[in-house]
C-alpha cells in the first residue's frame with residue numbers, strides 16, 4: 001500500500017517544468033528538414049561508432065500528430081537511441097503531449113486510470129505519480145487524493161506531465177505547428193506536405209493521428225443544424241450555453257457521458273439529465289483493494305469468442321471464491337489482449353466486437369472516483385436518469401428539441417422534449433479515412449488502407465502501414481489507437497505507451513539493419 005506523504009519514492013528526478021520549449025519550426029524555411037538530398041540512412045553512410053551529435057546525417061523521423069501517442073513515441077525514440085534521430089512532430093495544437101484527451105482544463109475531467117498506472121513508460125509504474133508528488137500537485141488539488149492512497153488528477157495534469165517530459169528532449173525534437181496534408185514517397189523516404197505550405201523530407205514517417213469528431217447517428221440527422229444539438233462535446237466551450245435548469249438528453253452512457261454530467265454539475269446545472277444508450281450500461285468503478293492480476297489467457301488462447309467468454313467467466317468465479325473481485329481478472333485480459341486477439345480468426349474478432357465490446361468497454365474503461373461521486377449523487381437526487389433506450393428525432397416544437405424514445409424490450413415510442421441534446425457516442429474511428437484528409441490522401445494513393453474490421457488503419461505486427469497491395473511499408477508506421485485492428489486493445493494510455501515503445505524499438509532495429517549501427521539497449 002502506498003501512502004503519499006510518507007513512503008512514496010521520490011528518487012527519480014522530476015521533469016523540469018521550466019525546461020526549454022521544444023524548438024518550433026514554421027513555414028518553409030525549416031533548416032535541415034526541407035526537401036533535399038536523401039539522408040545518410042538511405043545512402044548507407046552511417047557507420048558503426050559514428051557520432052550523430054548535431055550532424056545532419058541523423059535519420060529524420062517525422063511524427064504526424066503530437067497527442068499522447070506522438071509524444072510518447074518521441075520520448076521513447078530518444079530514450080532507446082539518444083540523439084540517433086532528428087525528430088520532428090507535426091501538430092497543429094500549441095503544445096505536444098495533449099491531443100484531444102489532455103488538452104482540456106476543466107477540473108471536473110479526471111484521468112480514469114490511477115496515476116500510478118498512467119506512465120510514459122509502461123514498465124515504469126509510478127513515473128507520473130512521482131512527478132505529481134515532486135511538483136507538489138496533491139497539495140494544489142486535494143480532491144485528487146482518493147482514500148489517501150491513489151491519485152486521480154485532472155486530465156490537464158497528465159498533459160502537463162507528458163509535455164514537461166518532451167520538453168526535456170530539447171534540441172532532439174522539433175515541433176512544427178501545422179497539419180500534415182499529404183505524405184508522398186520520395187527519394188527512398190517521404191515528403192510530408194503541410195497545410196501552411198511547408199514541405200519536409202523524412203526518412204521515416206509515423207502517423208500518430210487519432211481521434212475523429214463524433215458522427216451524427218442516422219436517427220438524428222434532421223437535428224444536425226439545430227443550435228442546441230451539441231455534436232462535439234469536447235470542443236472548448238461546447239456546454240457553456242446550457243442553462244442551469246435545462247432539460248438535457250445525452251446520447252451515450254459511457255465515460256464521455258460521465259464527463260459531460262460532471263462538467264454540467266460543476267457549472268451549476270441542476271435541471272434533469274436523461275442519458276440513454278442501447279443497453280444503458282455505465283462505466284464500472286475501480287477496485288477498492290489492490291490485487292495481482294489473475295488468470296492466464298495467453299498460454300492456450302481461445303479460438304472463439306464464446307470460449308473466451310466462458311474462460312473469463314470461469315476465472316472470475318474462481319477469483320470470487322477466493323474473495324477477489326473481477327477487476328484483476330479483466331486487468332489480465334487487457335494485459336494479454338494482443339495474444340488473445342491474435343489467436344482469434346477474423347470472423348471471431350468481428351463477433352467479439354459485435355457482442356462483447358459494449359460490455360468490455362464498461363468494465364475496462366473505469367470511471368474516476370470523483371466523477372462517479374457526481375453520477376451517484378445525481379441519480380440519488382433524481383436529476384440524472386440512465387436508460388436503455390433507442391431514439392429517433394421527431395418534429396421540433398418551438399425552441400425545444402423533440403425526440404421519440406423507446407425503452408429496451410418495449411414496442412412503444414414515447415415522445416419527449418429537451419432543451420439540449422449532446423452526443424456522447426465517442427470518436428467515429430470507423431470513418432477516419434474520410435474525415436481526416438491526410439488519411440484520405442494516403443488511402444487514395446494506396447499507401448494505407450482501413451483494417452478489415454473498420455477500427456482504423458491496417459498495420460503489420462511491427463506497426464507498419466499496409467498498403468493497397470497488401471504489403472507493409474518499410475518506413476511508414478502507425479502509433480496509437482488507429483492500429484488496434486492488429487493489436488486488439490489499444491486505447492488507454494498504458495497500452496499506448498507500450499505500443500509507442502515497441503515502435504521506437506522497431507525503428508531503432510530498422511536503423512541497425514540499414515546501417516550496421518549498434519542495436520538499441522534491451523530494456524529491463
Ligand SMILES: Cc1cc2nc3c(=O)[nH]c(=O)nc-3n(C[C@H](O)[C@H](O)[C@H](O)COP(=O)(O)OP(=O)(O)OC[C@H]3O[C@@H](n4cnc5c(N)ncnc54)[C@H](O)[C@@H]3O)c2cc1C
Nearest residue numbers: 065067068069099100101111112179180210211480492493
Ligand atoms: C476524452 C478522452 C479522455 C480519455 N481519458 C483517458 C484516461 O483518463 N486514461 C487513459 O488511459 N486513457 C484515456 N483516454 C484514451 C487515450 O489516452 C487517448 O485516446 C490518447 O490520449 C490518444 O492519444 P493519441 O495521441 O493517439 O490521439 P489524439 O489525442 O487524438 O492525438 C492525435 C493528434 O493528432 C493531431 N492530428 C490529427 N490530424 C493531423 C494532421 N493531419 N497533421 C498533424 N496533426 C494531426 C491532432 O491535432 C491530435 O493532437 C481518453 C480518450 C478520450 C477521447
